[in-house]
Each structure stands twice: as structure tokens, then as C-alpha cells.
Amino acid sequence: MSIFERYLTVWVGLCIVAGVALGHVFAPVFHLIAAAEIAKVNLPMAALIWLMIIPMLIKVDFAALGQVARHWRGISVTLLINWLVKPFGMALLGWIFISQLFRPYLPADQIDSYIAGLILLAAAPCTAMVFVWSNLTKGEPNFTLSQVALNDSIMVVAFAPIVGLLLGLSAITVPWSTLTLSVGLYIIVPVLAAQLIRKALLAKGEAALSRFMAVMQPLSIVALLATLVMLFGFQGEQILKQPLVIALLAVPILIQVYVNSGLAYLLNRLSGEAHCVAGPSALIGASNFFELAVAAAISLFGFQSGAALATVVGVLIEVPVMLSIVAIVNASKPWYERGQAVRKVAAARGDTPFKA
Numbered sequence: 001m002s003i004f005e006r007y008l009t010v011w012v013g014l015c016i017v018a019g020v021a022l023g024h025v026f027a028p029v030f031h032l033i034a035a036a037e038i039a040k041v042n043l044p045m046a047a048l049i050w051l052m053i054i055p056m057l058i059k060v061d062f063a064a065l066g067q068v069a070r071h072w073r074g075i076s077v078t079l080l081i082n083w084l085v086k087p088f089g090m091a092l093l094g095w096i097f098i099s100q101l102f103r104p105y106l107p108a109d110q111i112d113s114y115i116a117g118l119i120l121l122a123a124a125p126c127t128a129m130v131f132v133w134s135n136l137t138k139g140e141p142n143f144t145l146s147q148v149a150l151n152d153s154i155m156v157v158a159f160a161p162i163v164g165l166l167l168g169l170s171a172i173t174v175p176w177s178t179l180t181l182s183v184g185l186y187i188i189v190p191v192l193a194a195q196l197i198r199k200a201l202l203a204k205g206e207a208a209l210s211r212f213m214a215v216m217q218p219l220s221i222v223a224l225l226a227t228l229v230m231l232f233g234f235q236g237e238q239i240l241k242q243p244l245v246i247a248l249l250a251v252p253i254l255i256q257v258y259v260n261s262g263l264a265y266l267l268n269r270l271s272g273e274a275h276c277v278a279g280p281s282a283l284i285g286a287s288n289f290f291e292l293a294v295a296a297a298i299s300l301f302g303f304q305s306g307a308a309l310a311t312v313v314g315v316l317i318e319v320p321v322m323l324s325i326v327a328i329v330n331a332s333k334p335w336y337e338r339g340q341a342v343r344k345v346a347a348a349r350g351d352t353p354f355k356a
Helices: 008-025 027-035 043-058 062-101 108-122 129-136 141-169 176-202 206-241 244-271 275-286 290-301 306-331 333-337 340-349
Strands: none
Touching: 008 027, 008 206, 008 306, 027 206, 043 176, 043 206, 043 290, 062 108, 062 141, 062 244, 062 275, 108 141, 108 244, 108 290, 108 306, 129 141, 129 275, 129 306, 141 176, 141 275, 141 290, 176 206, 176 290, 206 290, 206 306, 244 275, 244 306, 244 340, 275 306, 275 333, 290 306, 306 333, 333 340
């Protein structure tokens, strides 16, 4: 894991401070940035988000979809968590905590927006950081690659309907035209662009792809940090008035992450899947594609919305929470491999994944 990835929470914290300060000192500049829109698309933010997302998608080899059947147990568990349990579970958690328990402590006019942000966060499975988490758990690389490729393929067609359905169930007005535009701009266009770039670079050899990523990865990081500074520049006044908001928004996110990762891990154990698949499966089921969630929240509800702030809270807690899950997965490996179904499947394969 790179220094940036390991200390992501620190960088986000610095972006909060920088954004709040700059938003207060240079308020007219931030208003000009917010006004730079065409068809409800903020052009500076769109450029930053494409710079964030495309390098991550270039890493994904959609040819890996041919390997899906090799790890059907782990794939099935992760799909269940990502596309049924996580988004619908987050809608429920948002209603319980944001709409009910925490309502007296939150700005009344932002309640629905906070819930919308949590739904957007849960409906976008992680694409990039999953490879880091998988590596830390000694995960099966082919499984991780095929799972990410499958999730990205599903996301193209499922993100908008799931978000629209859950927003509707939460009694939040669904801006369908903006939602559809967001899917096109921040999922379909980046996926197509990334794969065209990947194909062109691979035609020149793996070294060309590696050199390109070495240049683009730092730019992607800068784009992420600049996006966060802009967000907090617009959110600064609200954060200073309501510092408790971030802590309260973190509660349903934390519950979702630990419950989903634990459920995925247990289901893999019950199905007999190997630990090298169960680890990344649990982590893929718990993490989020927060870059996409931030982009969609800004497009749908604006820079100063509670939805945008809720998605950023996901960025803030991503690394420490996921590292804690990595530690649990690694420490519990002996227990996992003592599972009856795991032993049975391993014996059928002729493997010995555990010590008696």
C-alpha cells in the first residue's frame, strides 16, 4: 500500500481544514466554480472526477469475466452482498439512524439529503482500493480481478435503477434526468474511455501501460484531494456550525461495513470457499466506489448538499475501517479453515488449506 493510501484519512482531514479555510477566505472564487455548469454538470468537478475515475478503471481487465465461473461461490456471495444486502440495508440504516434516532441533532432541511448520500455510497461497489485490500489478505488475484470486472459491468446498468428505487422508497424525489446523465458521465463514459486507453497502451506492450499509470496515478490522487477541498470549501460553514454531523453520519456507514464484511465472510465459509477468495470477497462486499458516489451526489444534489457531505464521510473512514477488517480476516484464517464445508471442498479438490 502506498503512503497516500495508508494515510488517506490524514489527507482527507487536511483537505477538510484546507477546504473550510479556503471556502471562508475565497468565497467568491468558490461561487464562480459552482456557477460553471452546463446542463446541471459542473465542468471543473467533472474534469476532476474523470481524472480520478479513469486511471482506476484502466486497471480493470474485462477479459477477466471469462474466469467468473472458477470461483462461483465467492462470486455469488459478493454479488448478493453488493447488489441486494448493501444498498437496501443502507437505506434501512439511513431511515433508522438519520431519519429517526439522530433527527434531533441534524439540520432538518438536510435529513433526506443525508439519506440519499448514504444510498449513493452503498450502491457503488469499490473498484480500485479492492486490489490493495485483496493483496493485504493474500487474496486470489484472478478472483479479485474477475469480481471487479463483473461489478463494473453490472454497475453500468444497475446503479441508476437501484438508486432511483431506494430514493423513491425513502420518499426522496428522484431527478431521473440528472441521475441518467450522471450514469452516462461518470460510469459509461469513463469505462469506455479507460478500456480504449488500456487497449491502445497494451498494443505497445505492458511497459507502456505501466509508464502511463505511473504518470496518471499521482494525477488521480491530486484530483481526489482537489475535489475534497472544493467540497469542504462549500460545506465549511455547515461543518463549523454542526461538527457533530460527520460523527453521526459515520455510524450507519460503520455498521454497514462491518455487518456486510462479516456476513460475506461467514457465507463464504458456509459455502466451502477457500480463504484466499473469502478474504477479498468480504472486503469487496464492504468497501465503496466513493469517487463515483461523490460525483453522483454533487450532480444530483449539489456541492452544498447533505448528500455530498455524507459521501465524503465514507472517504474519511475508508482506510482505517478497511485495515481493521483486513486484520480480522488475516487473524481468523485458522478458524475459517477449520470450517466443515471448507474442509470438505478442499478435500474434494485435493487441497490441504489447514493444519489439523
